[in-house]
Each structure stands twice: as C-alpha cells, then as structure tokens.
Amino acid sequence: MTNKKRPQLISLKTILVILAVSCFALYALFPRTLFFEKEALSQDYTFEKSYLNAALSTDPNNEKLRAKLIELHIKLSEYAAATSELEKLPKSDKKSLLEIQLMYALWLANDAKKDDRFEELSLKVGALKNWNEQILNIAKALGLHAKVALYYQQNAQPLLAADYWLSAGEPAKALAIYKNNINADIAPKAITTALGANNPEQAYAWWKTYGDSTNIKRTLYLANLAGNTQDAASAIENLLKQEPNNNEYLTKAMYLRLADGNTLGAEQLLTQLLINNPNDKELRLLNWKMKRWLNKPEQALVEFKWLMANHAVNVAMLTDSINDAVALYLYQDANDIFQYKAQNRQLSDKGFVRWMQTNEFIGNPEQELNNIERFEQINGKSLLSQYWKAKVLHDTGDLNGLRALWPSYKGPKNEEDLLWLARAFWLAEDYKTALTILQQKQQSTDDEFWSARVDMALRLQNKKEELYAYEQLKEISPLSVGDMQQYQQLRFEGNAKGLLEYLWQQAPLSDRQLIQVTQLSVQLGDADSIARVHNELEKQRYNKQLYPAWSLLSNWYQNQNDLNSAYTTLNRAAKLSEYNTDVVLAQGWLALQMHDTIMIKRILANYSQTEPSYNWAQLLASLSIYEKSYNSAYFYLRQLAISNPKDLTTLVNLADVLQLLGYNANATELHHYLLQHLPKDKYAYRGLMYRWAGAMAVPHLMQFNTMGELAPDTIGEPVANWWLARRAAKNLAPWQTLQLNMINGEFNNVEQQLTENTLSELDQLNALLYLKQPYATMQRWYETLTNEPTEAQTSLLRNARNAYFRALEINFSPEAGLNSSQYDVNVYFPYAKGQWKLSVSSQQNFNNNGLLFAIEDKMTWGRWYFDAKIDTHQGTLASRQGLSLDTRYQWDSRTQVGLKLEHNVENRQSETLLSFAQLDKATAYINYNIDGRQSVQLSGSALSFSRRSDNSSIVSGQEYNARYQYNILKDRPVWSAYFSAQWQDFDSVNTFINNEANLLPIDLQPFRRLALGTSFASTGSLEPPYLGASPSWLFDISTGYQTLNDTIDISVSSGAGWSILGDDLFRLQLGYQSSNKVGNSDTQLQLGYYVHF
Incomplete structure (x- = not known):
C-alpha cells in the first residue's frame, strides 16, 4: 500500500506572521500585563511617564509603578515631583532606597557641598543595612570609606576592604587584613600601611622578607623607624663607604653611634661634620652637648x-x-x-x-x-643690685661711694646694708645721718644692729632712742654687764627704789645682779631688802663671785653697829675672794674696831710692804700703833705725810708717834704747826680726824669727846666703829662664833666650842667634820638620828663617808701591766681618826709568782694628812718587805706641800725589776691651785733600784715630775686638759740579776717623757666609797714624746662602773700604753666589785 504525505496546512512564515500580529494585538489590548509590569522602562521617558501616570490613575495603590515613576522623575531631575510621589509610598526598604537616591540627586545638583543635606544623606546611607550596587557607589561618592571597607570585608573582598580602611584613616585595620593576606605582590602596600599604623617593626620585618635588600637607603630608613640600630648602623656604614663625605650619612651615622653608646665614635664623625660645616648651629650645639657628655x-x-x-x-x-x-x-x-x-x-x-x-x-x-x-x-635698679653695690663699696672700703649712694639707695634696707651705710657716715663723725639710716628699720633680731643704734644715740645724747635700742637689744640676748648698767641708769634715772624693785623681779638673779641689789639696798638703807639679800647669799655661800656682796653686807652691819654680823660676813667675803687685798683691808679696819689682836697680827705679818698704797699705808700705820710697833707706824706715817703733806690727820698721828718714839723736838715742832692749821670748831675737828678712818684718831679725840659722843658721828665709817664693836662682840651667837672660827682656821677654838657643848646638833656634826673626825661624826650622826634623815643630814653623811666607810672589794686583773696579772681582795674599815685598808693579793709576774699582803692607814689631823703602808711580796724566787709614808700639810686654801718616803716598795720600771728588784725613794712635792680651774703639781725625788736577793744596788738617781692641769668643765662631765713631764736622771745600766735559776740581763735607761692629754669623767668615782653616782665612768688619753729614744707614744685609760645592789659598784677598767718605760707596749685590764657593809 502506498503511504501518502499529510498536507502541510501552515508554513513557518505563516506562523511568524501570526505571532507578530498577535503580539501587537496583545500590546494594544493589554499593555499593563504584557509590558509595564517589567523592571525596566523604555527610553521614551515621555511615553513612559504618560503611561505610568495613566496606569497609576487606574491603580493608585500599585507601589511598583509608583516606584518606577519616582525613579523616572529623579532621572529627569524632577525632584519636586519625585518628592511628592515619594510621600505617597508607605514605609519600606524600597522607599528608603528611593529617598537616598533622591537626596543624592539633590546633593549633586547643589554642587556636592558638605552641608546639612550631606550630613543627613551620610547618616541615611550609613543606617541602611541592605546595600546594592547603586548605594555602594553613593557611599563611595560620599566618602564613607569605613562603611565601604566594612561592606567589602563582609563580602569577602579583603584587599578592597584594606584599601578603603586606608582611605578611612584606619591603617591599623588595614594592617590586620594585610597580616592575614600578605604576599610579595601586596608587600609594598602592606609596608606602607604598617608605617601608617605606627608599626615600623612589622614594616621592617616585611621588608626583610619581601623587600629589595640591595636598596640600602630604604633598609636604613625602615631599620631606623623600627629602632633596629644594629641594622641601621650596618646600613649607614655601608653608605658611608660609598660616599664618605656625605653630610647626611655622616649625621645619621653619628646619631646611630650615639644611640648605640659609642660616644667617641660619634665625636669623630661630629668633628668631620664640623670641618665640612663649621657654622652649622645644630652641629655646634650637638658638639657642646657631646663635650659635656x-x-x-x-x-x-x-x-x-x-x-x-x-x-x-x-x-x-x-x-x-x-x-x-x-x-x-x-x-x-x-x-x-x-x-x-x-x-x-x-x-x-x-x-x-x-x-x-x-x-x-x-x-x-x-x-x-x-x-x-x-x-x-x-x-x-633693683633691691639686689643696690644691695650688691653697697656691699662692694663696703668690702672695698669706699666710704665716699657709700655716702654718695645713700640718697638714692633702693636696696632692701636690712640690718646688714644699713650698717654698711651708717658706718660710712659715723666714721666721718656724721652721727646724725648714721642714726637716721639705722632708724629705717624698726624691727630686728640682730644684736649688732641695735648695738650700733645704741652707740649712735649715745654719741648724740639721745637718751630716748638709746633706751629704745637697749630695750630691743635686751629682748634678743642678755645684755653685757656694762650695757645692763647703762640701760638701768637710763630707765631708772633718779629712781633707785624702782631699780631695786626691778632687779628683784629678775629671778633668778645673776651674780652681778645680786651684788648690785646688795649695793642698792645698802645705799637706800632698806632693811627688808638687806635681809632678803642675806638669805640669797646664804643659799650661795660658797660662790666665790659673790664676795663683793658679802663685803657690802659687812658695811651695812657695821653701820647698824652689828659688828659680830659684820665680822662674820666680812670673813666670808675674804675667804671667797681668796683674801683679796681690798677685802683684807676692810678686815683690818674691822679688826681694829673689834680689837681682834689675832687678825691684826696676821695682817701685819702677811701684808707689811715697803711701798704700800695710800690706803694700805693708813691701815698698816693704824695697826702698828695698836700693836705699839711705833717704828713701823712712823715708817708708814712718814710715807703718807710725804705723799700728801696737807693731810692734817696724818700729821696729828705722826706727831703722836714721834713723841712716843722720843723725838720730842720733832713732835713739838709738828704740834706747833698743827695748832696753827687745825680747825678750832670741835665738830669740824672731829670730822677732819675721822677722814683718817683709823684707830689712831680715837685716843686723840677722846681728849675732847666721850666715846658716846664719837660713836654716833662715825656710823658711816667702818674703821671708826671699833668702840661699838667692843660692846657687840660679846653678843655673838654660838653658830656665828663657830663660823668665824672655821673661816679663820681656828681649830683650837672649834674644839673648845665642842667641849663647852653650846652648839646645836647639826653644828656639832659640822664641827666634828671640820676637825677631820669622821668616826666621831658618824657616831654622833647615828645618835641624833631619830626620824628619816633630812637632806642636810644626808649630805653631811656623804661628806663624812669619804673618810669613813666599810667595804669589801674584789679585783681581777688578768693584765696588770709589765707582763703580770694580779687578783686582790681588799677590806676597808674606819677607826676614830682615819681609815684602814687590808689587802691580800696573788701576783703572777716574770717567773716570781707569789702572794702580796698589805696594810694601809690613812688619817687626818687638822691641816695634816698621813698615809702609811706596809706590804710584803712572798715570791717563789725572791721576796721583799716594803713600807711607805706620805705626809702632807695644807699650807693655805691653795697650797699643799708633802713628803713621801718609800723603802723596798714595788719597782715598776720594767718586767724584770717588778719581779726581782725593789725601790727606795724619797719625794718632796707641792700641789698649788692657781684658781678654780688651774692647778700645778711639782715633785722631785731621789731614788735607788736594788736587787731583792742581796739588796745590792743597781742604780741610783733622781726623778722629777711636773703637771699643769686646766679644768674645762667641772660637772656633767668633768673635763680637763693637762700637760705633764717626767724626767729621770741616772746613768744607763747594763747588768744582770741572779734569780737562783739563771742570770737575767737588765738594760736600764732613764725614762723621760713630755705629754699632752685630756680626761673626761662622770661626777662619781670608780674607787670606794660609793657616793650614789651610777653609772660612773672615766676616760683619759695622752700623747707623749720620749726624748731619749725619740719616740711618740700614746696612753689611754678608761673605765666604767655600775651599781647593782644600791650601795656597791661593779667596774671594768682598761688601759693601754704604746711604749712604757722600757719601750714595750703595755695593757692593763681589771674587773672589780666592791660592796659596803
């Protein structure tokens, strides 16, 4: 069967045509659905705007169409319409985007100024969370680099983010991105970023990794920034090798060397730089600094x-x-x-x-x-410039310049410069101007300034100014004696009573003030003040400086016919003054009044002179007449008559003495002369005779007056009061008599008063203590003590304890000097007249160890002192038995003489002599106190060294000692300085001593030493008895020169003692000699303890 093709009804062309026609029809019928709902608009803005307006009128709630219209208005710069349409949109992200677009368009239209619109736009862009490309571009245009950088960083574009962080001025954030993304391509930019982020270390590290190592300048630059001085120095040195004279390199190298501490290298480079640029101030400044460095x-x-x-x-x-x-x-x-x-x-x-x-x-x-x-x-002119001008003129002695400066002077006018200027005028005797200058300053604490004002006021006789200056001076520091007297004279002129009251207000009174108070009290006849003075003096009865006050007090009592009190106070004045001749002169007149034969004889014996002063000649003549020493009286009266031939009183007495001596013719002739010249008026005649002020006037005047008539007229003259004293002498109280006897050293009279039993208990104790009978003193003290002892009784007991105490003493001397040691037990006990000491010791010396026994007796008798000692050393090889006697006599208050005899006593000349020899010595000495601070001790001795074994002589000679001591401080501490000399004179000996074991050689040289030393000690003693001072201490140091061996030596002795039980003392003593009598160093160390029982 045959297949047939299906016919093709529609061709391709037909289909295309149909589609085109359909699309056009659809476009015309449904434009909103098919086109305008799309995102993009056509370029035909007029048609588009018309369409959108028409569509919105049909559908006014269509936000997309309205947004398209707003965008179209913005593109067409129709900002008002855009704004109006924008207000119709509800709040949404789209509206925010459109607002930003509108604001951005308006900002651009306004020349993109940084105004409020810019600020608002920036805030809106920054606040927007969801950006698109358009907002990103707006942010970039606005310069929101940080927001842009953050956008890129969030969208994984770190390098772009880093660029914008840099643009935003945030290099640190850019640096953090580069650290995580570093590579060779971005290294240059990363290095720059690190530098911008102030991290030169990171920049230099990247440079070292990715940079060009041949670029030395860049390396130097980065190393410098990174503080890598080592790499920088290496780089600059390389550059210097290429260009050695390059100033820039030299300068950098210099600073690098400085930074590295190489100042010498830097100095070399700086020197080269200065050669190239000698006038460069910076280099010069650096050179100055470097020289100082x-x-x-x-x-x-x-x-x-x-x-x-x-x-x-x-x-x-x-x-x-x-x-x-x-x-x-x-x-x-x-x-x-x-x-x-x-x-x-x-x-x-x-x-x-x-x-x-x-x-x-x-x-x-x-x-x-x-x-x-x-x-x-x-x-x-300034204060300082004027001050220094005055100072220079003063220092150079330009007085004319200072005087010329004063009228225009603008200096500080303080004490110093005012004194300079015033001095220039007072040296020119312009005291008025000088005082005017000083008066420029009224407030000052400078005693020299006020002293100058006093002087100027005194010269100008301006008493008011002088008194004012004294007042200011007194507030600063105590016035001197002369200034105080002048001040008192100015303030109390004609007001002696006021001055007396003022002085009594100055408690406590100084010595001079107390003397002045006494004088004023006597002058005013103020009995109450005199009594007060006497009480003050009794409180300081041993103060030697107050003897003038005692003397004035004696005059007062004489004027009051209280001759017993006058005698007591004058004796006190004499003793305190150490028998000042003026006080003794007053004593002589008082003795004449009181018929004190002992005192009269003493004065004649001690003070008779071949050429006495006028006053002493008067006294000695009167005393000689009283003692019927008419030849002596004639001698002094003749001197008086020659010195003052018009003194009729002298001539009267001379005539009487001539007659007594049998020179009748001369006496008659003188009497004839006196009859012609003596006043006939009885009262005038008596007054003339009283000017003689001696006892010789009284017998002569008694021919015309009774003593009852004479006495009232002579009260003001102490030398004429003896008749009144005859009646008052019998009325002395026993304690007054005791004081007189003790002051005059009348030991027998004190013993007689004790026998008569007329003294009080305390006076008896004082009398016994004065007679050096501590045993009887202590016995009487215990008998009279019925209650707690008073302060006076305790003080008296302490005074007695020096010569009367019991104690047991133990001493350990592991170093006793001269290579020996000794251990002692001593017992002290008193008896009626003195003090015993018994000692038993063990002595280890130079191979002749043994026991040492000693008994010592110390006693006093009046002015005498005796110290007798017997000791024996029973050595294993040689023994000795020795004795010594020390006798002293207190010649007067200053002088003590003595004689000390020693036989077979311990010989401490050397180690060998200590063990096997003995010493015979006779010493005469004198101790003299020059004054309260100074004393001298002199002694001379004959000595002989002999052997213990057969008593044969080793050597004989002499020894002389002298010591001068000055007491700097008397208490807290006792401080003295001294000079001493010891001089032995005997022939040098080189012999042997037989110690029954072998022959010991002896090489003896005389010891001669001159020394200066000082000693410090507390008030207590380290030897028994304990008197209540704890701790006790002493320190003595001296430096000596030994003349024979030309040696300088030092000797130190120190010790300290502490009471443990209350009536005992533990002591430590240490001594050292660098060179003793045989040239060896010597050390002494002793630990001791004694307790009273």
Whole structure:
C-alpha cells in the first residue's frame, strides 16, 4: 500500500506572521500585563511617564509603578515631583532606597557641598543595612570609606576592604587584613600601611622578607623607624663607604653611634661634620652637648662661647655652662655668661646673686661695679643690685661711694646694708645721718644692729632712742654687764627704789645682779631688802663671785653697829675672794674696831710692804700703833705725810708717834704747826680726824669727846666703829662664833666650842667634820638620828663617808701591766681618826709568782694628812718587805706641800725589776691651785733600784715630775686638759740579776717623757666609797714624746662602773700604753666589785 504525505496546512512564515500580529494585538489590548509590569522602562521617558501616570490613575495603590515613576522623575531631575510621589509610598526598604537616591540627586545638583543635606544623606546611607550596587557607589561618592571597607570585608573582598580602611584613616585595620593576606605582590602596600599604623617593626620585618635588600637607603630608613640600630648602623656604614663625605650619612651615622653608646665614635664623625660645616648651629650645639657628655667641660665652654656669640643658646644651656665654669674655677668665663644673660634679660634674682659671688671670686671690684651699672641700665635698679653695690663699696672700703649712694639707695634696707651705710657716715663723725639710716628699720633680731643704734644715740645724747635700742637689744640676748648698767641708769634715772624693785623681779638673779641689789639696798638703807639679800647669799655661800656682796653686807652691819654680823660676813667675803687685798683691808679696819689682836697680827705679818698704797699705808700705820710697833707706824706715817703733806690727820698721828718714839723736838715742832692749821670748831675737828678712818684718831679725840659722843658721828665709817664693836662682840651667837672660827682656821677654838657643848646638833656634826673626825661624826650622826634623815643630814653623811666607810672589794686583773696579772681582795674599815685598808693579793709576774699582803692607814689631823703602808711580796724566787709614808700639810686654801718616803716598795720600771728588784725613794712635792680651774703639781725625788736577793744596788738617781692641769668643765662631765713631764736622771745600766735559776740581763735607761692629754669623767668615782653616782665612768688619753729614744707614744685609760645592789659598784677598767718605760707596749685590764657593809 502506498503511504501518502499529510498536507502541510501552515508554513513557518505563516506562523511568524501570526505571532507578530498577535503580539501587537496583545500590546494594544493589554499593555499593563504584557509590558509595564517589567523592571525596566523604555527610553521614551515621555511615553513612559504618560503611561505610568495613566496606569497609576487606574491603580493608585500599585507601589511598583509608583516606584518606577519616582525613579523616572529623579532621572529627569524632577525632584519636586519625585518628592511628592515619594510621600505617597508607605514605609519600606524600597522607599528608603528611593529617598537616598533622591537626596543624592539633590546633593549633586547643589554642587556636592558638605552641608546639612550631606550630613543627613551620610547618616541615611550609613543606617541602611541592605546595600546594592547603586548605594555602594553613593557611599563611595560620599566618602564613607569605613562603611565601604566594612561592606567589602563582609563580602569577602579583603584587599578592597584594606584599601578603603586606608582611605578611612584606619591603617591599623588595614594592617590586620594585610597580616592575614600578605604576599610579595601586596608587600609594598602592606609596608606602607604598617608605617601608617605606627608599626615600623612589622614594616621592617616585611621588608626583610619581601623587600629589595640591595636598596640600602630604604633598609636604613625602615631599620631606623623600627629602632633596629644594629641594622641601621650596618646600613649607614655601608653608605658611608660609598660616599664618605656625605653630610647626611655622616649625621645619621653619628646619631646611630650615639644611640648605640659609642660616644667617641660619634665625636669623630661630629668633628668631620664640623670641618665640612663649621657654622652649622645644630652641629655646634650637638658638639657642646657631646663635650659635656664626655666630661670635657673646658672644651664644652669653648664651644659654648661660639654658640653664645651666635645667639644659639637657651636658659638651661646658660645655667649648665655657668656651673661648668664655676666648677673649673673659670670665674671670668662664668662672668661673661652672666653678662650675656643680663643683656638678654634672662637673669633671675638667684642668678644675679651668683653673678656677684662670681665677681667676688675674681676679685675685681671695679669690674663688679661696672657689671652692676650695666645691669641697672638694662633692667633698672633693683633691691639686689643696690644691695650688691653697697656691699662692694663696703668690702672695698669706699666710704665716699657709700655716702654718695645713700640718697638714692633702693636696696632692701636690712640690718646688714644699713650698717654698711651708717658706718660710712659715723666714721666721718656724721652721727646724725648714721642714726637716721639705722632708724629705717624698726624691727630686728640682730644684736649688732641695735648695738650700733645704741652707740649712735649715745654719741648724740639721745637718751630716748638709746633706751629704745637697749630695750630691743635686751629682748634678743642678755645684755653685757656694762650695757645692763647703762640701760638701768637710763630707765631708772633718779629712781633707785624702782631699780631695786626691778632687779628683784629678775629671778633668778645673776651674780652681778645680786651684788648690785646688795649695793642698792645698802645705799637706800632698806632693811627688808638687806635681809632678803642675806638669805640669797646664804643659799650661795660658797660662790666665790659673790664676795663683793658679802663685803657690802659687812658695811651695812657695821653701820647698824652689828659688828659680830659684820665680822662674820666680812670673813666670808675674804675667804671667797681668796683674801683679796681690798677685802683684807676692810678686815683690818674691822679688826681694829673689834680689837681682834689675832687678825691684826696676821695682817701685819702677811701684808707689811715697803711701798704700800695710800690706803694700805693708813691701815698698816693704824695697826702698828695698836700693836705699839711705833717704828713701823712712823715708817708708814712718814710715807703718807710725804705723799700728801696737807693731810692734817696724818700729821696729828705722826706727831703722836714721834713723841712716843722720843723725838720730842720733832713732835713739838709738828704740834706747833698743827695748832696753827687745825680747825678750832670741835665738830669740824672731829670730822677732819675721822677722814683718817683709823684707830689712831680715837685716843686723840677722846681728849675732847666721850666715846658716846664719837660713836654716833662715825656710823658711816667702818674703821671708826671699833668702840661699838667692843660692846657687840660679846653678843655673838654660838653658830656665828663657830663660823668665824672655821673661816679663820681656828681649830683650837672649834674644839673648845665642842667641849663647852653650846652648839646645836647639826653644828656639832659640822664641827666634828671640820676637825677631820669622821668616826666621831658618824657616831654622833647615828645618835641624833631619830626620824628619816633630812637632806642636810644626808649630805653631811656623804661628806663624812669619804673618810669613813666599810667595804669589801674584789679585783681581777688578768693584765696588770709589765707582763703580770694580779687578783686582790681588799677590806676597808674606819677607826676614830682615819681609815684602814687590808689587802691580800696573788701576783703572777716574770717567773716570781707569789702572794702580796698589805696594810694601809690613812688619817687626818687638822691641816695634816698621813698615809702609811706596809706590804710584803712572798715570791717563789725572791721576796721583799716594803713600807711607805706620805705626809702632807695644807699650807693655805691653795697650797699643799708633802713628803713621801718609800723603802723596798714595788719597782715598776720594767718586767724584770717588778719581779726581782725593789725601790727606795724619797719625794718632796707641792700641789698649788692657781684658781678654780688651774692647778700645778711639782715633785722631785731621789731614788735607788736594788736587787731583792742581796739588796745590792743597781742604780741610783733622781726623778722629777711636773703637771699643769686646766679644768674645762667641772660637772656633767668633768673635763680637763693637762700637760705633764717626767724626767729621770741616772746613768744607763747594763747588768744582770741572779734569780737562783739563771742570770737575767737588765738594760736600764732613764725614762723621760713630755705629754699632752685630756680626761673626761662622770661626777662619781670608780674607787670606794660609793657616793650614789651610777653609772660612773672615766676616760683619759695622752700623747707623749720620749726624748731619749725619740719616740711618740700614746696612753689611754678608761673605765666604767655600775651599781647593782644600791650601795656597791661593779667596774671594768682598761688601759693601754704604746711604749712604757722600757719601750714595750703595755695593757692593763681589771674587773672589780666592791660592796659596803
């Protein structure tokens, strides 16, 4: 069967035509459905806008069409229409995008200014979360680099993000991205970024990894930034090798060497730089600093002068260079720098003072004055400049300059400069101007300033100003004696009573004030004040400085006819004054009044002189007449008559003595002369005779007057009161008599008073103690003690204990000197007249050890003192038995003489002599107290050294000792300085001693030493008895020169003691001699303890 083709009804062309016609029909019939719902619009904006408006009128809620219309308005720059349409859209992301597009279009249309619209647009773009390409471009256009960078970073585009982080000024964030994505391609940009992020270390690390190592300059740059001084130094050194004279390289190399601590290498490069650029201020400044770093201040100063000349210095540099110049004593250089500072108004007050001090070191006052003038021309006058001008003028003695300066002076006007200026005027005797200058300052604590004002006021007789100045001076420091007297005279002129009351208010009174009070009280006749004075003096009855007050008090009692009190007080004055001649003179007149024969004889024996003073001649003549020594009286009266021939009283007494001596013719002739010249009036005649003031006047006047008539007229004159004293002498109280006897050293009279039993209990104890009877004193003390002892009784007991005590003492001396040791047990006990000491000791010495027994007795009797001792040493090889006697006599209050005899006593000349020899010695000595501080001790001895074995002599000779001591402090501590000399004189001996074992050689040389030393001690003693001072201590050191062996030695002695039980003492003593009598060093160490029982 044959297959037939199906006929083709529609061809391809037909189909295409049908499709085209269908599409056109659809376009015409359904345009919204088939075209305008698409995302894109056609380019025919007019047709599009018409269509969209028509469509929106048909469907006003179609947001997509309205959004298309808004976009079309924006493209066509129809911003008002866009804005109107935009308001019709509800809030949505699309609306936000359209708003941003509209705002961006408006901003561009407004020339893209950074105004409020820009700020608002930036905020909206930044707040938008979902960006598209269009928003991204807007953000880039707005410069929101950080937002863009964040967008790229979130969208996996890190390198773009890094670029925009850099644009945003956030290199650190860009650097973090490069760290995670570093490679050779991005390394240059990463390095730049690291530098921008202030991380040069990372930049240099990448450079070392990815950079061009042949680029030395770049390596140097980055190494420097990274602080890699080692690589930088290596790089710069390589560059220097290529260009050795390149200033830039030299400078960098220099700084790198400095950073590396290579200052010397840096200095070499700096020197080369300065050769190339000698006028470069920066290099010069660096050179100055480097010289100072290298401790080359002189070279630094040279460099600084160039800098200063070129005005390339600052204040700190000026200060440093001044310090350098002063430290090098280059004061002229320092002055030049100060001048520069002054010229540039950079000089502070402190700097000005240093400048002036520098000029003083230079010693050119003319230059200093010129500097001050120049300073004042630039800066004007100041307090300091004027002060230093005055100082220079004063220091150079330019008084004319100071006087010329004063009218225009603008200085500080303190005490110092005012004194300089005032001195210039008072030396020219212009005291008025000087006082005016000093009055410029009314408040001051400078005693010299007020003293000058006192002086000026005194010269001008300006008492008001003088008193004011004294008042100020008194507030600063105690016035001197003379100033105080002048002050009192000014303040209490014509008011002695007021002065007395003022002085009584100055408690406690000084010695001089108490004397003055006494004088005023006597002058005013104030009995109450006199009684008060007497009480004050009794409190200080041993104060030697107050003897004038006691003497004045004696005059008062004489005027009151109380001769017993006058006698007691005058004796006290004499003893305290150490028998001052003026006081003894008053004693003589009082003794004459009281018929004190003992005192009269003593004065005649001790004070008779061949050429006495006028007053003493009067007294000695009167005393001689009383003692009927008419030849002596004639001698003194004749001297008086020759010295004053018009003294009729002297002539009257001379006539009487001539008659008594049998020279009747001469006496008659003199009497005839007196009858012609003596006043006829009885009262006048009596007054004339009383001017003689001696006892000789009384017998003569008794021819015309009774003593009852004479006495009232002579109360004011002590020498005429003896008749009244005859009646008063019998009325002395027992204690007053005891005082007189003790003051005058009347031991027998004191014993008689004790026998008469007229003294009080305390006076009896004092009398017994004065008689050196401690045993009886202590016995009586215990008998009278019924209650707790008073302070006076306890004090008396302590005074007695020095000569009366019981004690047990144990001493350990492992080093007793001269290579020996000794251990002692001592027992002290008293008896009626003295003190016993028994000793048992064990002595280890130079091969002759043994026991040492001793008994010692100390006793006093009146002015005598005795010390007797017997001892024996029972050595294993040789023994000895010795004795000694020391006798002393208290000649007077200052002088003590003595004689000491020693036989077979211990010989401490050397180690060998201590063990096997003995000493015979006779010594005469004298101890003299020059005054309260100074004393001298002199002694001379005859000595003999002998052997113990057969008593044969070794050598004989003499020894002399002298010591002068000055007491610097008397208490807390006792401090004294002394000079001593010991001089032995005997022939040198070189012999042997037989000790029964072998022969011991002896080489004896005399010991001669001159020494200076000082000692310190507490108030207590380290030896028994214990007087209540704990701790006690002493320290003595001296340096001596031994003349024979030309040796300087030192000797030290020290010790300390502490009470343990209350009436005992434990002590430690240590001594050292660098060279003893035989030239060996010597040490002494002792531990001791004693207790009273």
